[in-house]
Amino acid sequence: MGLLQYFRQEKPKKGSAKLAKDRLQIIVAHEHSSAAKPAYLPEMQKEIVAVIRKYMEISSNDVKCEFTDKGDEDMSVLEVNVALPKQHTPY
């Protein structure tokens, strides 16, 4: 490598600060989203599954409970989604 090239070369930045920031951004965002959810959500989901199971065969993965906080509007939304196996579709 020529002498001129040596001086022109940009020194690679070896610092770890960038990685620290990236990791923090992910964990902080994650903790914010989980902090907004009520603590009883998993328990409630189990109970909903138990009630539906009295009447039909479903797996615990078929019920999805989502809690969203509508920041600007004055409300939160609880969304319960139950995916039923085909044979239980009423006709």
Place this chain on the structure above:
Amino acid sequence: MAKVIVVTSGKGGVGKTTSSAAIGTGLAMSGAKTVIIDFDIGLRNLDLIMGCERRVVYDLINVINGEANLQQALVKDKRISDLFIMPASQTRNKDALTKEGVEKVIHDLKADGFEYIICDSPAGIEQGAMMALYFADEAVVTTNPEVSSVRDSDRITGMLSSKSYRSEQQLTPVKVHLLITRYCPERVEKEEMLSIDDIDDLLGIDLLGVIPESQDVLNASNLGEPVILNQDCDAGKAYQDAVDRLMGIERDLRFVTYEKKGFLSRIFGG
């Protein structure tokens, strides 16, 4: 109008007590009657940092339990006339701090003419820390440019906006300030340390001040003198700037950029 200011962080060892001592002393130097309350029940240390450990007779828990009155428990600073310290109990456990008890102490301090009530929080998010922040009007979140401290600061900021009296009563939210301590501009320059902008992006809190990493802080604690009293050192000046900003005076940031030594000063020293 009296102000209750909590100095908190979540993580331990980031400089809460050092900052409480410096900020309280700075506010008192401006002529405002100020008290610093140690909420670290069982692990009191504010008395040592303030250099009044041998004059502690009664403590915060004694006052809450009615075993002593305010005047008996307050330790008057020997250097600054408007400065008082309320020590924590060294023997009881944290559950001795009740909401009602703390509320009464703060109420009585206000009635006694105190303008600033600084609550030096213990680390963690248990009873002591929650009581220290519960009645706060403002908060100084002390943060080191380091991952675990930043994460815990974010967590405690969440607590301030959900678990404080102001949030529960739906009053104006607690005014949260960020105080970065142990900042090392040289390492930031080398990208080895989170920068002020990085921390600001992550936490989104108004910056109150940046205290540079400094040997003078340890010296000050060895002597039992709040570092702000040493106005010849960078850390002391940086704390003074932070106190001024807390009182609404604009101050430019200092000691946050790394001055590379020039060719001549490297040779001749400088």
